[in-house]
Amino acid sequence: MTINNNAADKTASRTRDKIEIMAPAGSFESLRAAINAGCNSVYFGIEQLNMRARAANNFSTEDLKEIVKICKEAKIKTYLTLNTIMYDHDMNLMKKICDVAKEHGVTAVICSDVAAMSYARSINLEVHISTQANVSNFETLKFYASFADVVVLARELTIKQVEYISEKIKEENITGPSGQLVEIELFVHGALCVAVSGKCYMSLATYNSSANRGACLQNCRRSYKVIDEETGDELRIDNKYIMSPKDLCTIGFIDKIIDAGVSVLKIEGRGRSPDYVDTVVSCYNQAIVAYLDGTYTKEKIDAWIKRLETVFNRGFWHGGYYLGKELGDWSAAYGSKATKEKIYLGRAQNYFNKVQVAEFHLEANTLSVGDDILITGPTTGALNSKVTEILVNDQKSDTAKKGDVVTIPLPEKVRANDKLYKIVDAQRTDGQHNTNSEKSKTQVTEEKNE
């Protein structure tokens, strides 16, 4: 069955190159995975004025040059996130970051603070409006059009509201500094917040750790009890994760999003692994192509969803706010519900191009013929394969163990120090986790907006 064929007139003027998939790049591995999977642009942060300031693997100014170089070679756009709340003492750093972005040819900076927009425009640096600005209506978009060529709309809008704003842009000919019509960007996949597009002070109020300075501790993601203070009675609630929404997944109605006039599809997850980025970008890329060529079917959607479930997710809210509010769709678990998990095995030592064989040193666990494997690296990105043959010390073997140096046939090149994992069905013990606040404060690695 083909879905929405009667929208052919709407897609007639749309081609794949008119729709942009914007992928998160929290590391060089994820950057490469995003490129290989078919993204059209990436967003990333440097230094501390971005919504992943806490992340251990934040890029430096030096890295920025390398990222831009890689992306220019791959012919994709680069967006630098500069979207925290800013104080007076941040102005010097904000200006320096804009200057560096301009100097090295970053396509645009993503801002929410007018100080950053204003300075970026003063040096003729392209600006996009961040989700942290919560743009929810046409008049606000019109205001920001004097600064920005692309505006991300709030995740809390419905598709009809998005479509209305899109129509109004055309009707009133709202152009950005480039002179082109302002483009609409929308989050299509990844984490949702209990607060309006990330404007939340829960982490700040409880741990003095501001989400809006990129330091969210995600205490909303934990389970909570409701206790009557007078009697001490605890209310029984089916789902204790009362503030943790499931993740947004729009692959089942990407046709409606494209038809609503959205041209930039943004994937959340700068804290995610390269295999996550690879899987999500690849699925959405295929979905867009399928819609545009009239082969967007229920069967394909089901297959994409199944594939998306193999990587990090809190369960999916198929529709999010875009298709109307379905209250109570909470995650019901802490952390991921991915159906697959990866187990670290070791590192690559060599790749023999002529015979297409890779050599790995196993530092943990076992590897067997038939195993699904994942190899990640800064140049390799995320590479999935299946083990068809194992040689240990030049002898054929069905399995290899910790300490072994093994060679396996691999059709694509890997590099020294790339990490090797095997992919297995996830073994879950949902529902319990450490709620000790001090421990959690240093343990949190999961992310939220941009």
Added chain:
Amino acid sequence: MAKIIHYRNKCIGCNSCVEQAPSRWSISDEDGKSDLKGSIQKKEVYIAEISVDEIEENKRAAKDCPVSIIKVID
């Protein structure tokens, strides 16, 4: 003597330490991170010796630090 250890690299420039103990902390004009006044640098760590009457406010600064990079040893 009491001392403060500051793992400066991971500072996110939130200004909390400056609010708590302005005589010891300031925000750098260079990179927007906090500087520990009167400290000496040992590799990536900054260390300052402090007097007894500075301990309390700097312990508050340490407690408030969202990225836990301030340690006060008394």
